[in-house]
Amino acid sequence: MSASLQQVADNLYYLKLDKIENCTLCGKRLLEYIAQLKIPIESRLILNIGENKCFKVCNAEFLDGMTQFKSVAYVVKEETATYDRWTHAMLVHKKNTNTQYCDSYDEAYEWSISQDKKNA
Numbered sequence: 001m002s003a004s005l006q007q008v009a010d011n012l013y014y015l016k017l018d019k020i021e022n023c024t025l026c027g028k029r030l031l032e033y034i035a036q037l038k039i040p041i042e043s044r045l046i047l048n049i050g051e052n053k054c055f056k057v058c059n060a061e062f063l064d065g066m067t068q069f070k071s072v073a074y075v076v077k078e079e080t081a082t083y084d085r086w087t088h089a090m091l092v093h094k095k096n097t098n099t100q101y102c103d104s105y106d107e108a109y110e111w112s113i114s115q116d117k118k119n120a
Helices: 023-037 060-066 085-095 105-118
Strands: 002-009 012-018 044-048 071-075 099-102
Touching: 002 023, 002 105, 012 023, 012 105, 023 060, 044 105, 060 085, 071 085, 071 105, 085 099, 099 105
Parallel strands: 012 044, 044 071, 071 099
Antiparallel strands: 002 012
8 A cells, every 4th residue: 555645835735545455544544644744734635546446435534534624635537437536536525525626736736725825
């Protein structure tokens, strides 16, 4: 399993999930990152699930972690014939209603930065 959470700007974090084999570990890892990095509650998140096939059954700890952030910019790429990314994206949105769907990291970053400027 590969998951990395890094700070990319003031109060803006990027979480990329890659080759997740166990959804339970995904949620625990996110909560560990939040605690270790002492991420403030008003921070923003860019979420990229990579090539993972996160389905409509998602780990509760992971979804609870979404409430830690003021906003979530979810990088949603096109769905395929066998997998619809929007199902998982909607689960995240239910936990954090300030979720924006973006086509790329760059778009997610720009939207997140604009949210800070709008609230300044």
